Amino acid sequence: MRVDDSLVIERRAVISGAGQSDIGRRLYRDPLELTLDACLVAIADAGLTTADIDGVATYPGPMDVPPGFSGAGVVDVQDALRLELGWWSGGIESPGQLGSVINACLAVAAGLATHVLCFRSVWEGSAQGDKGRAGVMGGGGGGYRASGFMEWTMPFAAPSAAIWIAMMAERHFHEYGTTREQMAQIALNARKNAGVNPNAIYRDPMTMEDYLNVRMISSPLCLYDCDVPCDGATAVIVSHADTVADLRKPGIQVEAVGTALRGRPSWDQFDDLTTMANRDAGAQLWTRTDLKPSDVQLAEMYDGFSFITMTWLEAMGFCGKGESGPFIEGGERIARDGVLPLNTHGGQLSAGRLHGYGFLHEACVQLWGEAGERQVPGDPEVGVAAAGGGPLAGALLLTRRR
Amino acid sequence: MTAMRFDLPTPDLETEPFWDAAKEERLLIKHCNACGKYHFYPRPFCPYCWSDDVEWFEASGRATLYTWSVVHRNDLPPFPEWLPYVAAIAELEEGPRMMTNVVQCEFDQLEIGMALEAVYYPTSEDVTIVQFRPRPASS
Ligand SMILES: [Zn+2]
Numbered sequence: 221m222r223v224d225d226s227l228v229i230e231r232r233a234v235i236s237g238a239g240q241s242d243i244g245r246r247l248y249r250d251p252l253e254l255t256l257d258a259c260l261v262a263i264a265d266a267g268l269t270t271a272d273i274d275g276v277a278t279y280p281g282p283m284d285v286p287p288g289f290s291g292a293g294v295v296d297v298q299d300a301l302r303l304e305l306g307w308w309s310g311g312i313e314s315p316g317q318l319g320s321v322i323n324a325c326l327a328v329a330a331g332l333a334t335h336v337l338c339f340r341s342v343w344e345g346s347a348q349g350d351k352g353r354a355g356v357m358g359g360g361g362g363g364y365r366a367s368g369f370m371e372w373t374m375p376f377a378a379p380s381a382a383i384w385i386a387m388m389a390e391r392h393f394h395e396y397g398t399t400r401e402q403m404a405q406i407a408l409n410a411r412k413n414a415g416v417n418p419n420a421i422y423r424d425p426m427t428m429e430d431y432l433n434v435r436m437i438s439s440p441l442c443l444y445d446c447d448v449p450c451d452g453a454t455a456v457i458v459s460h461a462d463t464v465a466d467l468r469k470p471g472i473q474v475e476a477v478g479t480a481l482r483g484r485p486s487w488d489q490f491d492d493l494t495t496m497a498n499r500d501a502g503a504q505l506w507t508r509t510d511l512k513p514s515d516v517q518l519a520e521m522y523d524g525f526s527f528i529t530m531t532w533l534e535a536m537g538f539c540g541k542g543e544s545g546p547f548i549e550g551g552e553r554i555a556r557d558g559v560l561p562l563n564t565h566g567g568q569l570s571a572g573r574l575h576g577y578g579f580l581h582e583a584c585v586q587l588w589g590e591a592g593e594r595q596v597p598g599d600p601e602v603g604v605a606a607a608g609g610g611p612l613a614g615a616l617l618l619t620r621r622r
Numbered sequence: 623m624t625a626m627r628f629d630l631p632t633p634d635l636e637t638e639p640f641w642d643a644a645k646e647e648r649l650l651i652k653h654c655n656a657c658g659k660y661h662f663y664p665r666p667f668c669p670y671c672w673s674d675d676v677e678w679f680e681a682s683g684r685a686t687l688y689t690w691s692v693v694h695r696n697d698l699p700p701f702p703e704w705l706p707y708v709a710a711i712a713e714l715e716e717g718p719r720m721m722t723n724v725v726q727c728e729f730d731q732l733e734i735g736m737a738l739e740a741v742y743y744p745t746s747e748d749v750t751i752v753q754f755r756p757r758p759a760s761s
Contacts, residue, residue, distance in 0.1 A: 367632040372663040375631045375751050377693070377701050378709045378721045386691035387711055394689070394734040438709070439692040484669065488711050488719045489662075493689065 221507060228508045233325035234471025234621065236335070236459040237266025238584045243419050243452035243572050246345040251291030251451070255341040256300055258453035266457045267468025268335055270301045273457075275333025279320040279340055279576065280312035288347025291453060297339065307332035315479035315501060316522075316608025317576025318616060322477045324458040334460050340577035341453030348449055369486070382446060382525065384487040385609065386438035389527040392494040393440060398530075398545035400440055404431045405548040406526035406562075407444045407569050409555060414566025416593040421448055421572045445526040450572035454581050470621050472587050475602075478505030478615040485611035494542070495531050497613035498606065502535035505615050513537040516617075517600035518586050519560055520579035521607075523567040528609040533562075536604060536615065561596045576607030580616065587620045628698040630749055637664055639678055644750040647742040651718055653679035662718035683740030685712040685754055688719055692729050700745075712738055712754050726755035 225231075239261025241254040263270060282293035294310040297303070307327045314320060317340055324336035366374035373379060392398050408431060414420035426444065434443045464471045480500035483490045490496055506513070513536060521532040530544035538560055539547035548554055554562035565571045565582040572578070583605040585591050606615035633641045640663075643650040651662045656673030660681075667674050690710040696702065708724040724732065725741065738754035745751055 365630055365632040366628070367634070369663075371631045371633075371637060373721050375629050375745065375749065376709070376721045376753075377629065377696070377704060377707060377723055379628060379696065379698055379701070383691055383693055383696075383709045386693075387689040387709065390691055391689040391734065436692070436694045438694065441691075488721050489669075493711070 223508045228476060229329035230322065230325040230474045230477045232329040232461050233458050233474045234461050234464060235456050235474065235584050235618070236463070236467045236471050237262045237264070237268065237457040238581050239263075239265050239455050240419065240581060241341070241453040243421065243450060243574065244345065245421055245448070245450055245572075246349070247343070247451040248346050249451065251341055251343040251453075252296055252300065254343065254451060254453040255292040255297060255339055258341065258455040259297060259301065259337055259339055262455035262457050263337065265468070266335070266459065267466070268457065270303060272335050273301070273303050273337045274305055275307045275324060275327055275336030276303065276305060277308065277320040277324040277327070277336055277338045278310040279314060279317045281310035283312070288342060288344035288449070291341030291343050292339070297337070303337075305333070307336070315481065315497075315614035316612040318580055318605065318607045318614040319479065321456065321458060321580060321616065322479060322614055325474050325477065328458055328460040334463060336458040337455060338458055339453060339455040340575055342573065342575050343451040344449035344573065345451045373487070381610065382441060383438045385525045385527055386441045388493050388496075388531075389440050392527070392530070392542070395494055396542035396545060400432065401428065402545035402549050403440070403445065403526055403530065404428055405551040405554065406523060406529045407431055409548075409551050410523065410563050410567040410569040410571070413556065413564050413594055414570035417565050417571060420566040420570050421450055422570045441525055441527065444569065447524050447568035447573040448570070450574070452572060452574050454574050454577035456577070456580060456584065464621065469588060472584050473619045473621050475511060475617040475619045476505050476508035477617070478502055478613075480504040481611060481613070487610055495535060496610050498532050498535035498608065498615070501613040501615050502532070502537065502606075505617055506537060509617055511602060511617060515602050516560065516604050517598065518564060518583065518596050518603040519562050520565070520583045520603065520605045521563065522576060522579060522609060523563060523569050524573070524609050526569060529563065529567070532606050535613070536606065556594065556596055564591065564594055564596060579607055580605040583618055587618060625699060627700050629700060629745055636666060640664055641749065643680070644742060644752055645744075647750075649681040649683050649740050649752050650678045651681045651714065651716060652676045660714070660716040660718055662714070662720050679716070682715050684715040684757065685738040685740070687724065687732070687734055687736045687738055688713040689734060690724060690732050708732065710754065720752070723753045724755065725753050731756070
């Protein structure tokens, strides 16, 4: 059922600026400094100053464990930039990483703030050092006892999202005949796009043979199906649509958002484990707009593991349920000159695990026509940014204002 | 000091009966007397109808394989000693699914939908986990 337009208040928000810090595998820089770099670039990009910023939103807020997962919280940034805030919010319980941006849209619509600085910063590359993710889990020191949901995963040797997503992928392969060669296109497409993104981490060409021969992590996921921990920060400014005349460049209209979570938020009890919350968030988004999936000219969608992007393609209605394998087969449809250019910056698989915000940043840059060598041809006006996997999912439909 | 490990659960009042039963090679799940459904993992309220009239039920241990993954990389002790091993979600005959492992099965024999039966594996003096192996057609 179509939601009445008067209720779609996210449409009173625009994205007015975007910025990133240096991005690298391991920068060994103060994560707050990286965060501020991104924030200041985004504020200037919008044609604003710190005095104009009266709201801040972030994901996940300050966290010590796992190390590197959070580079700064709201109050760190509020203090460092001496911001005077009418509204702020940070936290990990939201519809994915972009839930924080959606919160900001609702806050400006409610008149609690006019220009909200939204950021996400990570330093997982440096924090993990050379020890890999084991070093991260052991980072707390001392013992560890699994409790809560983990009481039903850790003792059974299923401690990580890599394993849970691998099992979802295997189920999808079984139900729909999906193949590794099809799934490979997510990774190959990302690497191809990273090749023309100077800020991407892995830019060397990758072939199908490389993909099929690299070591398995958790079948059917191989090394190239897993994203790359890195250091870096991303920021965007969400502004009230009434301010567009004051902005340096055309605001990007937030046309509609999706935030739903209807099934059980569980990696084993969810009703259909070939998908998860993105199914609900995607369906909800299309009840809030007259635009259709076929109107979308580019999609920047979460690839913490390549299979997650396939579930987003289905969740957003870019292909039918179970049809993401044939949809991406050969890679033509999702290439930069295809019907649905996908993860045009290289995704988290090749451009680095900026954790959700990288997709929104890229969607904005593309809609502003500022993507340089990797610019999607045809002057695109409609894009999707979507982030999250498993029980986390949030999506934004964006249009360039004329 | 014993080596750090990540596989030991923290039983609480709600979950202790499950772990106690596993040591006796029994698989306990919860049954709701109000709606008749079974659930896992154990909750004080039924996740389907919110009734608190739930009680422990000894499952048959018969299951089918819902999905699986051969794990080749897991840095957390003690799992590196297990590699490669099969992580799995088993769908119990009673309905709920559980994360588990499939053992006593060649990797190339794994097939979604295959019949499984519970086996019990002590991972420490105090803790026994429920795993599954292929179930012969006759049982
Ligand atoms: Zn019930």
